[in-house]
Amino acid sequence: SAVISQKPSRDICQRGTSLTIQCQVDSQVTMMFWYRQQPGQSLTLIATANQGSEATYESGFVIDKFPISRPNLTFSTLTVSNMSPEDSSIYLCSVEREGVSYNEQFFGPGTRLTVL
Amino acid sequence: AQSVTQLDSHVSVSEGTPVLLRCNYSSSYSPSLFWYVQHPNKGLQLLLKYTSAATLVKGINGFEAEFKKSETSFHLTKPSAHMSDAAEYFCVVTINSAGAGSYQLTFGKGTKLSVIP
Numbered sequence: 658s659a660v661i662s663q664k665p666s667r668d669i670c671q672r673g674t675s676l677t678i679q680c681q682v683d684s685q686v687t688m689m690f691w692y693r694q695q696p697g698q699s700l701t702l703i704a705t706a707n708q709g710s711e712a713t714y715e716s717g718f719v720i721d722k723f724p725i726s727r728p729n730l731t732f733s734t735l736t737v738s739n740m741s742p743e744d745s746s747i748y749l750c751s752v753e754r755e756g757v758s759y760n761e762q763f764f765g766p767g768t769r770l771t772v773l
Numbered sequence: 774a775q776s777v778t779q780l781d782s783h784v785s786v787s788e789g790t791p792v793l794l795r796c797n798y799s800s801s802y803s804p805s806l807f808w809y810v811q812h813p814n815k816g817l818q819l820l821l822k823y824t825s826a827a828t829l830v831k832g833i834n835g836f837e838a839e840f841k842k843s844e845t846s847f848h849l850t851k852p853s854a855h856m857s858d859a860a861e862y863f864c865v866v867t868i869n870s871a872g873a874g875s876y877q878l879t880f881g882k883g884t885k886l887s888v889i890p
């Protein structure tokens with residue numbers, strides 16, 4: 658398994674500001690992922706972050722809005738830039754661990770963001 | 774391409790009665806399938822997983838799911854609901870490979886389970 662922590666756990670922010678969310682894993686992992694869960698919705702993958710390379714963004718998400726850093730194998734940050742109320746969501750990071758026949762993903766507790 | 778459909782957005786059962794949460798999937802490759810549970814203000818927890826081994830999969834807290842390829846289904850069941858089972862449940866599909874694309878998790882929209890005392 659993997660123990661994942663996120664900071665902050667929740668925040669209330671003003672429109673037009675930016676928030677950086679931190680994700681820390683208890684051991685080294687190659688792949689880390691950032692998801693968004695809008696109110697009452699399912700999880701949507703924002704981007705995949707591999708250490709030492711640029712993050713890969715899914716359709717509908719761009720680097721200018723959601724810049725990601727991955728400075729080492731246990732840490733990543735996601736910034737939500739120039740926020741609007743539509744950015745109010747839970748943001749989750751996850752990591753992938755190789756198994757015998759599949760790769761399992763483990764999720765952090767999430768960061769609950771409210772934009773006023 | 775892969776997708777997953779959870780047929781019910783909300784299921785309500787009485788405590789002690791069976792639970793059935795329905796999930797159908799679509800995948801171009803041999804899929805791995807998962808059920809995750811999310812309790813209010815808590816993180817996602819893996820309930821169980823299917824990865825091409827036994828088609829009947831047993832998970833934590835008495836839950837199980839059966840992979841039916843002919844029906845492209847992976848329904849989640851529990852014989853007797855407990856109050857602590859009230860939560861949001863997500864069916865998830867991914868490509869069954871440790872190689873290309875295995876990290877492409879596709880989530881269903883979720884089913885909220887309510888348990889009535």
